[in-house]
Amino acid sequence: MINRVVKNAEEALEGLTDNMTLMVGGFGLCGIPENSIAALVKKGVKGLTCISNNAGVDDFGLGLLLQTKQIKKMISSYVGENAEFERQMLSGELEVELVPQGTLATRCMMAGYGIPFFPTPAGVGTEVAIGKETKMVTFNGETKEYLIEKAFEADFAIVKAWKGDTAGNLIFKSTARNFNQPMSMAGKITVAEVEELVEVGELNPDHIHTPGIYIHRIFKGENYEKRIEQITVRKKG
Amino acid sequence: MLDKNGIAKRIAREVKDGMYVNLGIGIPTLVANYIPDGINVVLQSENGILGMGPFPWEGEEDADLINAGKQTVTLLKGSSIFDSAMSFGMIRSQKVNLTILGAMEVSETGDIANWKIPGKMVKGMGGAMDLVASAKNIIVAMQHVNKAGESKLLTKCDLPLTGIRCVKKIVTELAVLDILKEGGFRLLERAPGVSIEEIKNATAGKLIIDGEIPEMTL
Numbered sequence: 001m002i003n004r005v006v007k008n009a010e011e012a013l014e015g016l017t018d019n020m021t022l023m024v025g026g027f028g029l030c031g032i033p034e035n036s037i038a039a040l041v042k043k044g045v046k047g048l049t050c051i052s053n054n055a056g057v058d059d060f061g062l063g064l065l066l067q068t069k070q071i072k073k074m075i076s077s078y079v080g081e082n083a084e085f086e087r088q089m090l091s092g093e094l095e096v097e098l099v100p101q102g103t104l105a106t107r108c109m110m111a112g113y114g115i116p117f118f119p120t121p122a123g124v125g126t127e128v129a130i131g132k133e134t135k136m137v138t139f140n141g142e143t144k145e146y147l148i149e150k151a152f153e154a155d156f157a158i159v160k161a162w163k164g165d166t167a168g169n170l171i172f173k174s175t176a177r178n179f180n181q182p183m184s185m186a187g188k189i190t191v192a193e194v195e196e197l198v199e200v201g202e203l204n205p206d207h208i209h210t211p212g213i214y215i216h217r218i219f220k221g222e223n224y225e226k227r228i229e230q231i232t233v234r235k236k237g
Numbered sequence: 238m239l240d241k242n243g244i245a246k247r248i249a250r251e252v253k254d255g256m257y258v259n260l261g262i263g264i265p266t267l268v269a270n271y272i273p274d275g276i277n278v279v280l281q282s283e284n285g286i287l288g289m290g291p292f293p294w295e296g297e298e299d300a301d302l303i304n305a306g307k308q309t310v311t312l313l314k315g316s317s318i319f320d321s322a323m324s325f326g327m328i329r330s331q332k333v334n335l336t337i338l339g340a341m342e343v344s345e346t347g348d349i350a351n352w353k354i355p356g357k358m359v360k361g362m363g364g365a366m367d368l369v370a371s372a373k374n375i376i377v378a379m380q381h382v383n384k385a386g387e388s389k390l391l392t393k394c395d396l397p398l399t400g401i402r403c404v405k406k407i408v409t410e411l412a413v414l415d416i417l418k419e420g421g422f423r424l425l426e427r428a429p430g431v432s433i434e435e436i437k438n439a440t441a442g443k444l445i446i447d448g449e450i451p452e453m454t455l
Contacts, residue, residue: 027284027321028307030300053321080360090358098359101283102325102367109322120329121370125348125401128366162301174301174318175285181320209320226300232308233295 001200004168004218009039012191012217016040016156019047019072023108023152023183024062025159028054028081028229031176032061033160035193035221041068049073051152053104053179055085060227069093075152077101081229100128103149105182110151112185112214119146157187160221161210164194165203168212177209184210193221239410239428244378246271246455248337248408251376252278259283259328259368261338262306264378268337281333283324283364288316305364325364329371336372338365340379340404342394345442347404347416349377350396362399369400381409381439388441390414390422412436413453414444421445426453 006012013036016022026032040048041064048071055074056063065071066084073095079085088094099107100122110118119137123129124145133148159180162173170192172180184190192210197220239247245267252258252272259281260266272278280289282304289304290311298309312318319327327333342350349369352362369375382388390407406415413426421443424436427450437444 028303030284030303030307076361078361078363086358098361100362100366101321101364102328105321105325120367122329122367124370126366126398128362172320174299175282175303176301177318177320178284179321182322228298228300228303228309229307230303230309231298232292232310233298234292235295 001167002212003166004212004215005166005197006217006219008219009035009193009221010043012036012193012219013039013043013156015189016043016045018045020045020155021049021153022051023154023157023186024050024052025178025180025183026052026054026061027175027178029057029061029227031160031172031178031180032056033158033193033221034224036158036191037061037064040065040070044068044070046070047072049075051075051104051108051154053077053101055079055082057081057229058084060225066094073097075099075104077104105179107149107152108179108186109182111153112182115151117148117150120149121146123147152186154187155189157183157190159184159190159192161192161194163196163198163203164192164215164218165198165200165212166218167200168192168215168218169203169208170194170210170215171203171207172209181209185214189216190214191216192218194218195221195224238431242267243428243455244408244410247413247453248376248378249273251406252276252335254278256334257281257287257332258335258337259333259372261336261365263339265337265339266306268378281324281327282310283328283368285319285321285324286310286312286316288313290316325367328367331371331373333372335374335376336368337376337378338368340377340389341383342389342391342396343377343379343404343407344391344394345416345422346420347402348394349399349404350394351399353397355397365399369403372403375404376406376408377404378408381411388439390440390442392442411439417445423447424450426451428453
């Protein structure tokens with residue numbers, strides 16, 4: 001088996017330089033690649049374009065890279081939880097492209113499927129459609145307008161999985177699968193950090209969510225904080 | 238007049254046995270509390286859950302298990318987990334039967350605006366544009382008028398649109414209305430104690446009143 005293991009986040013991000021485009025997995029703070037984000041801060045690369053559903057919070061997730069002004073542009077569907085983000089956006093320091101969530105996920109997925117563009121009805125008749133090619137299509141007996149959306153081209157895709165093996169096969173846990181799965185198929189270089197790194201043969205091939213062919217570098221992450229944005233509970237009794 | 242829970246309670250009656258339902262943030266989330274016993278529905282959360290359950294018991298919350306509002310949740314028996322691309326695949330292919338969401342404005346042709354106010358910080362559309370562009374059945378839960386007392390049921394939306402010609406039904410604190418194919422808000426029910434006159438005054442778009450309008454039962 002081909003061995004995809006690297007020592008740590010630093011080694012996994014080798015070759016990641018200023019002005020590159022990155023995909024960063026997670027939904028809110030759920031399933032974000034914590035070790036890689038910390039390594040990006042340490043590395044100090046600047047002018048990054050980040051494709052990520054959200055932009056973290058002020059002191060965690062991609063918020064850390066905003067604080068250090070390493071991000072030039074965010075491509076996201078929802079960015080509401082971050083004051084520093086708001087400040088940089090309003091002052092014009094940070095460029096923001098808002099993309100409907102399903103379009104964002106599919107643009108990642110299509111990169112992994114080798115499909116350069118796809119039609120979607122999301123955003124037709126809205127400002128999302130401005131400047132985009134459209135096409136009338138009859139599908140399932142219904143004729144409607146579709147926007148032509150392009151697959152993303154990312155220099156690096158950085159994801160977090162629950163378990164991975166040395167060949168790069170990945171299994172995600174619960175809703176931390178979110179954008180991590182489509183992004184894990186989508187980078188020119190794809191980096192996966194995992195909570196548990198096991199030898200080949202230990203994962204059931206039937207349970208693999210992303211085959212190792214898509215993963216270039218895998219490492220075992222450490223000290224996951226797994227912060228929860230909104231703890232909502234029922235009280236007993 | 239209905240309060241938020243009243244609106245949620247009335248919408249819960251639109252939820253039929255066997256439906257897969259996506260609930261937006263705000264009043265729509267409350268609908269889950271009023272689905273009658275014996276009605277089996279599956280709640281979809283667009284970050285990747287079918288069969289979403291209630292909030293976890295204190296101390297049992299799991300950072301890896303959240304809903305689209307980023308709140309900790311649980312899974313019911315028979316639930317499934319999937320990635321974000323598949324999640325919107327089942328929305329786009331109309332497997333999700335009913336979408337319930339909030340709105341800032343709805344037009345008499347079914348256009349909806351609910352994601353952006355010019356001049357204010359824009360947070361993003363999240364999954365709303367995907368949901369409204371594809372869902373077969375969309376019910377809007379909202380207040381009939383905004384905080385300034387202006388109608389939110391308009392001839393044409395003023396705010397940036399989320400989707401066009403998509404809303405089928407609206408439930409407000411005053412009324413239940415559907416949107417006719419040829420355009421217009423058709424009044425179906427009045428909230429308890431609300432007169433037709435009050436609904437007329439609160440509706441800026443074309444209001445269609447056909448015959449006797451019953452008071453809703455909850």
